[in-house]
Amino acid sequence: MSKLVGTAGVSVLGDKSLEFYRDPVAFCEQRIEKHGTRIFQSRLLNKPTSFVCSVEGMKELLCEKSSVFLKDPTDVMHNMYGDNIVTANGEEACLLRLSLTNLFTGKCLASGSDLINSVSERCLKNLSATGEPVSVYPLFKRLGTELVLGLFLNVKPDETPELFQEITALCTLHWHGIISTPISVKVPLWSSGFCTALEAKDKLMDIIKDKLECERQGFVGYLRDLPLPDASCASQHLLLFISALIPKALASLLTSFTLVLSGAGKEIRNRARADPDYLYYILLEVQRLWPPFIGGRRIANQDTTLGGFHIPKAYAAMYVSHAIHRDPEVFHQPEDFLPERWCGRNAGQEHLLCSLGNGPRNCIGVQLNNVFLKAACGYLLQHYDWDLSPYSQDLQYKWLPVSRPTVPPMVSFTELELESSATDLPDGPP
């Protein structure tokens, strides 16, 4: 067993959180190059942390040693979301997953497909109408917001526009609490972003509780009937499902999809229209190269190892999906967009991705996400060709809090003259 390379430095002064948050990609790349290994240590959130940047390390952390590396109950998410599955561990987490998974599979999932298709059509139907370029990230975020509010709360902008607007605005304030300093300060005429976010959370919880009491239909109805541990559990989880997190992740993937298939990608677009398997490989490659979230964090509950390196009890471990997805051991030409790799060298290796987590604590929305992407990407491909407008734009990505180009990209859509036949994605990730 060897000692972890790198240094965790001294408390506070040795903390590298700022450097990591400024540019997590450069942070990892520099250390991988310096130490010659894809597992190393540094100090994040003032805790000694092992960074995992290899596929093998990620599998060990999230699958084989999932009972050693646990979720952190004091995670920053906990401040803004309260008790929920994301920070739970052990039996509690298992039972919650068993219950909640019902919402995102089978009959429940199928019952949402009409809404998903109609929202995709409503948000994407007039993209070429004005002839003007469209800022795609906010467009896709709006699509994601309509999807989650329609599915999880039965709130639709065409039926109750004011309530839809109110919830959307509250979700934005709530989101600022996730990305701001957790200090709650309020003086006359000024309050910290965190304090405003907590107030927004309370208002959202009131709306959610009201919906849980009154609505019988859809996911809210299913959720109320689930065997959950206590009365507040359903509302805490609805807060998680409707928050800005999912629309932003969805917008991130749809933006990356649109950009990589723009302009010169015409041949790729044609192939994706004709071949659902190829579209599936494109979506795998999109999530490999541009995972919406940088990764996830765990805490070791005992002395252990990762990749043969000693990890002391209470050390944190951070898996970095951007780096894991570029592990040259598994993904040859890791920086290149090569959908064909998924029917060639990497065929059947979707389980080596971690953009939706991995192992027993992976994302419970995997299938729902698949349906979202199938509907939105299918609609775009069937109805449009598109290109960047202007042709040359700065597409440099930022990776936190959710990956996307720093400068919002503008895309010009042209309606297809003949509608292609419906694209269909096979079941399975993404």
Ligand code: HEM
């Ligand atoms: C593009 C969309 C999405 C992305 C990129 C995404 C990503 C992720 C990731 C990376 C994790 C694992 C976090 C970790 O390892 O610590 C996760 C967990 C989770 N996701 Fe998603 N997710 C998406 C959509 C959804 C949807 C639609 C839902 C449900 C409404 C959902 C619900 C959850 C829940 C409840 C967990 C926690 C599971 C647990 O801790 O056992 N996600 N997601």
